[in-house]
Amino acid sequence: MTQTNTPGSKSAGVDAGGHSKARKDLPVLILGALGVVYGDIGTSPIYAFREAMHIRPGAASSVTEILGLLSLIVWALTLTVSLKYVFFVTRADNNGEGGTLSLVALARKTFTNPPVWITVLGVLGAALFYGDAIITPAVSVLSAVEGIELVAPSLTRWVVPITLVIIVGIFLVQRLGTAKVSIVFGPVTALWFLVLGFSGLVHVIGNPAVLWAFNPLLGLQFLTTHFGIAFVVIGAIFLAVTGAEALYVDLGHFGRRPIVLAWFGLVFPCLLLNYFGQGAFVLQVGVENVESPFFEMQPEWALLPFVGLATLATIIASQAVISGTYSLTQQAIALNILPRMVVTHTSETQSGQIYMPQINTMLMIGVLVLVLMFRSSSALSAAYGIAVSGVMIVTLSLLLVVMWRNWKWHPAAVIAFGVVFAIIDGGFFAANAAKLFQGGWVPAVVAVVVAVIMWSWMAGRKRLAEKTRRDEVPLQFLVDNLAKKKPTLVPGTAVFLTSDIEGAPTALLHSLKHYKVLHEQNVILTVRTSPSPRVPDDEKVTIDAYNELFSRVVVTFGYMESPNIPKALVLARKLGWKFDIMSTSFFLSRRSLKAGPKPGNPLRFWQDRLFTRLAKNASDATEYFHIPTGRVVEIGTQVVL
Structure with missing residues (x-):
């Protein structure tokens, strides 16, 4: 199989002249990172300071209180994003790839028998990401479109319908592919951050005293003097760092250096300037006269184009989390955490650019329902934090394992690192958990549902494998017996797919039982998933010959790769196997699952039925492994769980 390396992978390569390609492509990678990695956190200024300021009438009525809120935002960005994610988390790459499941794979490598709790953390982190994925597009687009209320108050009733149309449009164009959809992401996001910085700088120049917010004591003073609302304020401040997880999730697409340079060179300074500018504007006109400082601090002539640019920026932020959901789902399928789904590759050169219609449809429905339920970004902001802060805690827990056992x-x-950031991340999570009944239940419910699906799928696969193994004949025993007493041989090659490397494939046993013949060449093929994102071509295929009739072929794919069996088997020619797709038949066992009675065990009863339903709706193995449909023979068996 031809392997395509992403720009940020360690095998990105060296050109013919011996110069690093990454160095030549650095400006392009930085621009791309701006559009994909920082789209989400770049839209936080629209609503983060506004929500913190409006926690309670009068809570931010004085200069000291405004500076205290700004100080909390500044240090949340500094500690959580700059220190935790940029300096530490992005260093925990798994062969250039990032994300919760990559961190799980990295942590598991250090154990001979990995503890279950590492897998549990991975499932929890992935499930929480799905909760975040349906909220980000809703709150981002809705907050931008609400700027219309300032331009033309008469259009207020059209905010929700316009938001719904934009969201539907975002999901409908996904089938075109990330490359076509995101061709303007980098330049638009770069313009967005420059406008953010400039609009904030204008007001900071008018009131430079606002820069005193760099003093962390002002933030601590605010929390101690407003102890009654401290948790709620922290929950609002957390909105400023939502999107930080994207630095790690998208690590493999761009590499660490472009992400770091983009953050410190443009994103971080512009975010700080804009937050300071909002604070300076509020101090100038008075908190009682401000509803949405982000929009109101713009000059009247610039308001309409500013709303338009903000809407584009929120679309980009939505695109980033949608693409991330596709990648996460693909990884989860490869690691057998979720059932197979249709994966469409939208690029001939970049393997990471994919489209998943089932995920796309489910996300779109979820986002539309949220907009219709909450109808304003302020109401939705209460639902925003639980999922993101939960993912941050999972990331911290796995990072500590990597620091201890890998580094x-x-x-x-x-312990010292863990205590400091456990206090920060734990505080964010506790503050957001306090909003559980104000909307925080939405991502919590989504995460629980996804986690139940994942855990039921893994448990069901384990029980199915155990039951199948009990019923199967040992492969070596079958091969030895067939060598002694050969059935009728027919020309051609038969490839039998099986996940059990020791047992005889069910399809082979049923083929012998019903057809009473054997092909001249028989290949027992097992597909495995490596804990690494990608597997080099020279390590992808191994062949072992049992005798002149049977061979064992093991194909190993990285968890970021699309499993394409015909292309992978072409590599076997280098190992001496004469492979001709037109004279080869692929035999697959199609299991029809049936949940058996579970008297006295209601948990197993519904879990088996959920697993059965998931298996029925899983994508066909022929399509998933890219096997030519005309060369496939499926043999059905019924299994009672």
């Missing part, structure tokens, strides 16, 4: 940090250093 060989001293346990005292690991």
